[in-house]
Amino acid sequence: MHRVKYLFNLPVRFHSSTASKFNPWHDYRPYLDQVKTYITRLNPYIELELRSAALNWDYILNNENSQAISDNVKQRKENDFVDIEHILALHRDIQTLFHRIEEKKLDSIQGEDQIKLKIQDLYNYALRIPNKTHHDAPIGNEEQARVVRLVGEKPDTTRLRQAVDQIGQELNLIQLENMGHVSFRGAYALFGDFARLERALMYYAFEKLTQNGFKMVSVPDIIHRGIIESCGFPTRGKRSQIYQLDYGEEFGRYCLAGTSEMPLAGLLKHNTFRKDELPLKLAACSRCYRAELPGGKTEGSLYRVHEFTKVEMFAVTVDDEAVSQEMHNEIVRLETLMFEELGLHFRILDMPTEELGLSAYRKYDIETWMPAKEFYGEISSASNCTDFQSRRLHIKYIDDNGDERFVHTLNGTAMAIPRMLTAIIESNWDPETKKIEIPAPLRPFMGNREYISKSSTTPSTQWIKFLS
Amino acid sequence: MIIIRRHTQYFLHEIRRTLIAERIPQYKERSALLPGGLNTPFPIVVEPDIDLELLFKSHEQLQENLERRHWIVDVKKVEHDYHLWKKLNRQIAEATARRSQLEELHQWGEQLYALNAKFLVACLRLPAPLHGAVPETSGRKLLYEYGSQRKSSLTMRSWRDLAEVTSLDAAPFSSFAFGEFAQLEYTLLNYFNKSLDAYNMQLCSAVNVVKSFVIEAFGYHFSDIKNVFNIVAEHDDDENSVELLHLFGTSTPLGIVSPFIRTNFTRDALPYYVYSIGRNYNPHSGQSSCIELLAFSNEHSQHLLVDDHQKAGDERAKAFEDILKKSITNCVNITHPKDINLMSNSVDFIYIQLATIITSFYQRLNLPLRVCLSPSYELLSYESLRLTIEVYLPSQIDYVRVGSVSLIDDYLSRRLMIKHNSDKKSYVAMVHARVADVSQLAKCVLEASQTIGRGIKLPSVLSMR
Numbered sequence: 001m002h003r004v005k006y007l008f009n010l011p012v013r014f015h016s017s018t019a020s021k022f023n024p025w026h027d028y029r030p031y032l033d034q035v036k037t038y039i040t041r042l043n044p045y046i047e048l049e050l051r052s053a054a055l056n057w058d059y060i061l062n063n064e065n066s067q068a069i070s071d072n073v074k075q076r077k078e079n080d081f082v083d084i085e086h087i088l089a090l091h092r093d094i095q096t097l098f099h100r101i102e103e104k105k106l107d108s109i110q111g112e113d114q115i116k117l118k119i120q121d122l123y124n125y126a127l128r129i130p131n132k133t134h135h136d137a138p139i140g141n142e143e144q145a146r147v148v149r150l151v152g153e154k155p156d157t158t159r160l161r162q163a164v165d166q167i168g169q170e171l172n173l174i175q176l177e178n179m180g181h182v183s184f185r186g187a188y189a190l191f192g193d194f195a196r197l198e199r200a201l202m203y204y205a206f207e208k209l210t211q212n213g214f215k216m217v218s219v220p221d222i223i224h225r226g227i228i229e230s231c232g233f234p235t236r237g238k239r240s241q242i243y244q245l246d247y248g249e250e251f252g253r254y255c256l257a258g259t260s261e262m263p264l265a266g267l268l269k270h271n272t273f274r275k276d277e278l279p280l281k282l283a284a285c286s287r288c289y290r291a292e293l294p295g296g297k298t299e300g301s302l303y304r305v306h307e308f309t310k311v312e313m314f315a316v317t318v319d320d321e322a323v324s325q326e327m328h329n330e331i332v333r334l335e336t337l338m339f340e341e342l343g344l345h346f347r348i349l350d351m352p353t354e355e356l357g358l359s360a361y362r363k364y365d366i367e368t369w370m371p372a373k374e375f376y377g378e379i380s381s382a383s384n385c386t387d388f389q390s391r392r393l394h395i396k397y398i399d400d401n402g403d404e405r406f407v408h409t410l411n412g413t414a415m416a417i418p419r420m421l422t423a424i425i426e427s428n429w430d431p432e433t434k435k436i437e438i439p440a441p442l443r444p445f446m447g448n449r450e451y452i453s454k455s456s457t458t459p460s461t462q463w464i465k466f467l468s
Numbered sequence: 469m470i471i472i473r474r475h476t477q478y479f480l481h482e483i484r485r486t487l488i489a490e491r492i493p494q495y496k497e498r499s500a501l502l503p504g505g506l507n508t509p510f511p512i513v514v515e516p517d518i519d520l521e522l523l524f525k526s527h528e529q530l531q532e533n534l535e536r537r538h539w540i541v542d543v544k545k546v547e548h549d550y551h552l553w554k555k556l557n558r559q560i561a562e563a564t565a566r567r568s569q570l571e572e573l574h575q576w577g578e579q580l581y582a583l584n585a586k587f588l589v590a591c592l593r594l595p596a597p598l599h600g601a602v603p604e605t606s607g608r609k610l611l612y613e614y615g616s617q618r619k620s621s622l623t624m625r626s627w628r629d630l631a632e633v634t635s636l637d638a639a640p641f642s643s644f645a646f647g648e649f650a651q652l653e654y655t656l657l658n659y660f661n662k663s664l665d666a667y668n669m670q671l672c673s674a675v676n677v678v679k680s681f682v683i684e685a686f687g688y689h690f691s692d693i694k695n696v697f698n699i700v701a702e703h704d705d706d707e708n709s710v711e712l713l714h715l716f717g718t719s720t721p722l723g724i725v726s727p728f729i730r731t732n733f734t735r736d737a738l739p740y741y742v743y744s745i746g747r748n749y750n751p752h753s754g755q756s757s758c759i760e761l762l763a764f765s766n767e768h769s770q771h772l773l774v775d776d777h778q779k780a781g782d783e784r785a786k787a788f789e790d791i792l793k794k795s796i797t798n799c800v801n802i803t804h805p806k807d808i809n810l811m812s813n814s815v816d817f818i819y820i821q822l823a824t825i826i827t828s829f830y831q832r833l834n835l836p837l838r839v840c841l842s843p844s845y846e847l848l849s850y851e852s853l854r855l856t857i858e859v860y861l862p863s864q865i866d867y868v869r870v871g872s873v874s875l876i877d878d879y880l881s882r883r884l885m886i887k888h889n890s891d892k893k894s895y896v897a898m899v900h901a902r903v904a905d906v907s908q909l910a911k912c913v914l915e916a917s918q919t920i921g922r923g924i925k926l927p928s929v930l931s932m933r
Contacts, residue, residue: 184676220642
């Protein structure tokens, strides 16, 4: 998470200008303002123009909310990483330090140094507090996910279906074996029509998204860790799925984006919109890199991969929960429309608290039936992050009263290519004719062909088994 | 005070780097292609096979190659090592055959082991021999020019005004492009995709990240953190296991060659043409979208300068250059893919054909372009010859490089074990082409397609479906 390295030497006033002594308990509001001033002047990333996160300190440091925060943390299973009691204890320590300086029991210079350190700690811990949770979200682990809707017919499960890697090898359109010797473990290469199908899915998603008012953005895949962390993804530690780059001056300063939600959110940092500019709907296609744990044979070869192509939606709305929920529903509706047109059988899940990560307030996952491995596999995820990311990245809008308010951000997967390929290829493979039927909406992008069959253009290459 | 602070920062930086280097054992190694020692963190994946005899066949050619590429190498020292290496190998072979001189045998073995780590690794890094057609002049040699350069005018705007592009300190290696400009990139990729499909070339979607031995074969060093994006992958199952990988992109020769490393092409598979569409990451030029093409063949170039009797720009090389020039000039006449013969296995012929095809793609876009041969000092270590395709960008009042065709011959296949015919010594010859750097080309297309007012009228060949 954020590590505060530098504090400005702030001329913070410890003594009240009034005749009566300043008491951080009685004069809570001026005291809290001083703490906030300290936090505002923190510079979490010296090489990046990004102010410290504007967390809702009034809410976090209010003892009355500690139970609600604690319950939320527990429900989301984040209690290994954050403890609200510890944050409140730090808060009390800071109040005591202020008081001791005021009472001249502590040297003001020494005291200020101690306050700075405590505030750093307070800030770093508070960043780990997850977003609030929607009251309707199921509580518990992934098994508690609530099925919102089931679309399409589940294919016949009585007959055995071939997996995408077997089909690919039969058609000579995929290379999986030995790719781990030259790249990531479990790396893959697609050839011919499989590679074309990948591009067709991309183009189809672009077409649908632009028709529905999304603006295409081409995004960088290498971004500063500050942006990734501000989106709610740790870049260090065991929980991290982020690949850090050892490039230039500092190890891990730049990282590989795990999804284009990260660069898109970063693009909007320190932006203030007019109310009539919202909702803002952006879409991007990027190569995503994730330090995933290997999935194993139960999930298939293209399910948990270290790099893949993905088309992502990103939306910004006003901070009205009803408005952002409406946008959330629109994103899910668009995903549903695309997957339905592609002929997939899938279910929409309202995800439970333990599956929300740090940033999501509510999350809908879409799981499609993977015919060969016979399970529902996640192909899409749509999250409403409310103001979690906007408070960290300072994305605001000006409301009708002329006040600046933090926007709500939302994101959703339009097309996660390898998983979509798996579902489409396995569902449409005919083992008798040895052909894959191309879903009708993708045909215009595949030369108006109806089927994928074995092609003679793929060369027969053999892995050289033995070295001399 | 400032000096003290700078010194402190420098020392802290050095300490940090030392700690990282300690944690990443790969950084202490000399080579990933030829890893030495028992505890090396690099697994042996390929067995590089350099033709040392050919490499040291002509002292003059080797010396001239290095000089023309502006490389500073003590050739005499390398040659001395080569003779010592040969002598040791001979002595060991003789002693082993006679089963005598066991003490000396042990000594020679140790000497050879030490020499291998130094000399063979040095030989792996020596550049490819130059092609006879590489210009001897210090500048580029113009082969072909098309279209007139549109001069800047009052009504003309630069791509920066026409496109919505923004840069951010959080992403210094690429800018964000919006709306129509972002879509134009995909439109161009689709155009080249369709054009290459017409020639029955194979699309491949390969990896963006490769291991250290692959980048070493291309002349990069795995611990060079200023020129390479290194990825350090730590495995949860083993805290001490750190994997070093490198981000280059699927649309680089490194990405596209990856599925063919340590493979053997069957007899009838060659010539084979494969292309990829995707990312290209470079610390200096940033992130871009490119289309790369690789051609494999079983016949080697006839114009490489490896013998004393061959000379740069001799008659044979001139004949090659003339055919290349003529073929590119006649690219306007290509009306059907069948007009091009892609069945020949001659790598020199393949080179000419690919240069012609790619130039014709640009001609159809009706952009002012020029095709040049790059001088020797611009060539990368694995390139023997490079032709560049440049398109005019009015706002820059200059041509920008959008494509290239490079002859690689067997330089990479010997290092990465790409063979044919199941024969131990049959290495494939390769031609690499950057069909298009779409991120650059999009700027040129945008400026060329602007109409009076703020409209953009794209060429008709750029229809999406």
